[in-house]
Amino acid sequence: MREKLFTPGPVEIPERILHSLSDPVIHHRTDEHKERLKKVVEGVRQLVMTGEGDVAILSSSGTGGMEAVVSSLVKGFGKALVVDAGKFGKRWAELCEVFEVPSETLFVERGSPVDPEAILEAVGKDAEIRAVLMTLTETSTGVVHDVKAIGSGLAQWEGLLGVDAISGLVADELRMDEWGVDVCVTGSQKGLMLPPGLGFVVMGSKAKAVLDGRKRSKGSGCYYLDLKKYVASFQKGFDVPFTPAISLIRALEESLEMILDEGMESVWARHARMAQAVRNGCIAMGMKLLATARPSNALTAAFPPTGVDAVDLVATLKKEKGIRIAGGQDELKGKIVRLAHLGACYEEDVLGLIGATETCLLHLGASVEPGSGVAAASASLSQD
Amino acid sequence: MREKLFTPGPVEIPERILHSLSDPVIHHRTDEHKERLKKVVEGVRQLVMTGEGDVAILSSSGTGGMEAVVSSLVKGFGKALVVDAGKFGKRWAELCEVFEVPSETLFVERGSPVDPEAILEAVGKDAEIRAVLMTLTETSTGVVHDVKAIGSGLAQWEGLLGVDAISGLVADELRMDEWGVDVCVTGSQKGLMLPPGLGFVVMGSKAKAVLDGRKRSKGSGCYYLDLKKYVASFQKGFDVPFTPAISLIRALEESLEMILDEGMESVWARHARMAQAVRNGCIAMGMKLLATARPSNALTAAFPPTGVDAVDLVATLKKEKGIRIAGGQDELKGKIVRLAHLGACYEEDVLGLIGATETCLLHLGASVEPGSGVAAASASLSQD
Numbered sequence: 047m048r049e050k051l052f053t054p055g056p057v058e059i060p061e062r063i064l065h066s067l068s069d070p071v072i073h074h075r076t077d078e079h080k081e082r083l084k085k086v087v088e089g090v091r092q093l094v095m096t097g098e099g100d101v102a103i104l105s106s107s108g109t110g111g112m113e114a115v116v117s118s119l120v121k122g123f124g125k126a127l128v129v130d131a132g133k134f135g136k137r138w139a140e141l142c143e144v145f146e147v148p149s150e151t152l153f154v155e156r157g158s159p160v161d162p163e164a165i166l167e168a169v170g171k172d173a174e175i176r177a178v179l180m181t182l183t184e185t186s187t188g189v190v191h192d193v194k195a196i197g198s199g200l201a202q203w204e205g206l207l208g209v210d211a212i213s214g215l216v217a218d219e220l221r222m223d224e225w226g227v228d229v230c231v232t233g234s235q236k237g238l239m240l241p242p243g244l245g246f247v248v249m250g251s252k253a254k255a256v257l258d259g260r261k262r263s264k265g266s267g268c269y270y271l272d273l274k275k276y277v278a279s280f281q282k283g284f285d286v287p288f289t290p291a292i293s294l295i296r297a298l299e300e301s302l303e304m305i306l307d308e309g310m311e312s313v314w315a316r317h318a319r320m321a322q323a324v325r326n327g328c329i330a331m332g333m334k335l336l337a338t339a340r341p342s343n344a345l346t347a348a349f350p351p352t353g354v355d356a357v358d359l360v361a362t363l364k365k366e367k368g369i370r371i372a373g374g375q376d377e378l379k380g381k382i383v384r385l386a387h388l389g390a391c392y393e394e395d396v397l398g399l400i401g402a403t404e405t406c407l408l409h410l411g412a413s414v415e416p417g418s419g420v421a422a423a424s425a426s427l428s429q430d
Numbered sequence: 431m432r433e434k435l436f437t438p439g440p441v442e443i444p445e446r447i448l449h450s451l452s453d454p455v456i457h458h459r460t461d462e463h464k465e466r467l468k469k470v471v472e473g474v475r476q477l478v479m480t481g482e483g484d485v486a487i488l489s490s491s492g493t494g495g496m497e498a499v500v501s502s503l504v505k506g507f508g509k510a511l512v513v514d515a516g517k518f519g520k521r522w523a524e525l526c527e528v529f530e531v532p533s534e535t536l537f538v539e540r541g542s543p544v545d546p547e548a549i550l551e552a553v554g555k556d557a558e559i560r561a562v563l564m565t566l567t568e569t570s571t572g573v574v575h576d577v578k579a580i581g582s583g584l585a586q587w588e589g590l591l592g593v594d595a596i597s598g599l600v601a602d603e604l605r606m607d608e609w610g611v612d613v614c615v616t617g618s619q620k621g622l623m624l625p626p627g628l629g630f631v632v633m634g635s636k637a638k639a640v641l642d643g644r645k646r647s648k649g650s651g652c653y654y655l656d657l658k659k660y661v662a663s664f665q666k667g668f669d670v671p672f673t674p675a676i677s678l679i680r681a682l683e684e685s686l687e688m689i690l691d692e693g694m695e696s697v698w699a700r701h702a703r704m705a706q707a708v709r710n711g712c713i714a715m716g717m718k719l720l721a722t723a724r725p726s727n728a729l730t731a732a733f734p735p736t737g738v739d740a741v742d743l744v745a746t747l748k749k750e751k752g753i754r755i756a757g758g759q760d761e762l763k764g765k766i767v768r769l770a771h772l773g774a775c776y777e778e779d780v781l782g783l784i785g786a787t788e789t790c791l792l793h794l795g796a797s798v799e800p801g802s803g804v805a806a807a808s809a810s811l812s813q814d
Contacts, residue, residue, distance in 0.1 A: 056455045056676060067451040067677060071440045071625050073754050105491050105627050107672040113654045146649035235673060241455050243489050243627050243675030265530035267651020270497045288491040289619060291627030292440060293451060370457050
């Protein structure tokens with residue numbers, strides 16, 4: 047059976063992108079590759095809505111991008127306030143510890159978005175805080191934080207707002223320049239619809255100034271993921287400090303073209319429609335959303351209906367339907383399922399996902415009205 | 431014009447491998463992916479000739495693998511002796527500095543292999559040295575070091591012998607267990623004939639014991655490339671700490687099958703034949719090899735004939751023949767050319783390369799006897 051991915055990374059990859067992965071590999075120290083890098087850098091800027099931000103494309107997972115931010119920018123700059131609303135928010139704190147960056151954690155109940163006021167208050171109270179590190183979308187809970195409110199609240203602040211938009215970007219709105227985001231991290235295997243293997247860091251002017259002013263002594267622990275090296279190489283005519291993942295960058299060209307042809311606002315609107323249909327379908331089938339507010343348009347985290355085990359639901363969907371969704375992580379392990387509607391996800395995918403979930407729930411003995419999930423999803427899609 | 435790569439990474443990728451890059455991406459937390467990882471780990475072991483070495487597959491360039499060794503294994507273990515015989519040997523020293531690993535450099539004249547006795551002497555004189563860090567093949571000079579002699583000389587030593595085999599592996603013989611190599615690093619875009627994007631670290635039992643005994647405190651600077659995480663995940667049934675480069679790992683399956691079907695000794699013998707033909711061809715055309723001894727079978731570094739500029743030769747081959755070779759790096763920039771015969775390189779490729787070089791040299795005004803290069807290469811290939 048052909049497996050279909052509804053996981054929050056990796057996601058289904060459109061044929062056009064898959065095929066481009068088989069294109070011959072060109073050498074990276076060539077004009078042709080420099081032209082390509084120039085083009086994709088411009089595309090990535092449009093994706094995160096920045097006019098002139100510096101873009102570093104790393105051969106790494108998204109976590110490599112997060113490490114690059116902590117080791118290249120935050121270390122030596124000051125204390126970090128970490129928004130811990132789940133597994134991925136917590137990762138920032140782990141990185142701070144490993145790089146000896148003093149940090150303070152703002153714990154947020156799982157399933158809730160962070161209260162922007164709590165961030166502003168913490169920053170206002172402690173002058174040593176020079177960076178706020180958070181996620182756009184917390185992939186472990188399916189919540190999207192109000193980065194816009196946080197960014198505008200911090201507009202006069204001289205510190206850095208760093209946002210892990212690894213799973214949220216493309217699905218959930220993000221406007222780097224307008225919202226005052228100083229650093230944004232993402233990865234290839236989410237909204238970009240690529241295989242994993244690329245990490246991205248985009249730096250606004252404030253972050254760039256911090257990077258420029260940084261003096262690195264022995265013992266920085268920052269070499270392969272040193273953003274300064276990437277920015278300096280890019281500035282020398284789109285060169286790279288280390289051999290880049292050439293075939294993934296080729297595929298990135300296609301991905302960016304697809305996304306930007308559709309247009310960022312249309313892409314966000316499509317994700318919002320698909321997400322709403324999935325949420326409505328889930329609720330109609332007796333599932334309870336984990337997100338108490340601000341559910342993400344990238345994925346939906348939900349508790350299965352009474353009597354159904356989350357692990358069983360994941361396994362049954364895989365076994366009976368060839369559909370792969372994700373389960374919970376850390377403290378949510380075994381408790382929730384996570385359905386991604388991210389990237390190349392359209393009406394037929396959503397209806398297929400909800401339909402399959404409905405059938406599996408019935409097989410697992412849930413008291414679901416047959417057809418109710420799909421009906422609700424379809425009704426949702428027909429609005430607008 | 432279709433470009434053909436004779437560069438020491440990236441290299442030409444066989445169609446079979448290119449096509450596999452377009453296979454659908456499977457999820458990494460699945461039995462299918464675990465089976466695949468198990469298979470490629472076994473293949474990588476055979477490649478480096480280790481029975482039970484631990485294998486970490488990183489989403490990174492080869493440099494990421496080197497950083498992983500320094501940050502995960504050498505840092506906190508002791509002083510390193512770095513063999514600096516060129517740009518890539520020197521990279522170990524740069525990494526030691528960034529990770530505050532005390533190190534001492536053994537400088538080797540460019541174009542010469544390191545004298546194994548010099549290493550044994552340095553290690554014998556300084557009990558604080560706990561690691562020797564070197565390359566198998568120094569890509570900047572085309573020299574292959576005598577790792578066998580060094581490993582056997584260090585057989586009774588309790589320190590670690592770490593070898594960057596990024597560009598040499600598959601082309602130049604390496605027998606990890608038999609020679610006493612404790613850690614071996616490689617990358618995907620060289621002898622493995624893959625696109626760039628994967629870094630590999632293979633650890634023998636001594637290195638594994640160091641890793642196991644390692645206690646990590648705050649400030650280690652080691653997170654994304656922490657080998658301990660990779661080994662621990664692999665031991666839990668071939669899981670991974672971070673989303674891996676799934677499509678490159680799929681292609682790795684094909685690459686390993688091709689190499690291991692041919693057999694390591696046959697692959698080495700093929701590279702030796704191709705390399706000898708290139709060297710003979712170069713000499714016949716009035717070029718002077720940079721390697722004064724132990725030339726690598728992965729690439730040939732040579733000075734152009736009198737009156738020909740190295741940079742012009744690289745550019746002319748590209749422009750007239752669509753053939754990309756490499757120039758010199760660092761202190762050798764503008765002085766030499768480097769012709770790689772690495773990976774999917776066969777008789778027709780070598781004759782094509784030498785023939786094209788010959789024509790371009792003639793166009794650049796060198797006094798080359800027309801046909802002499804190809805004749806010498808062909809004569810070399812016909813032996814055996």
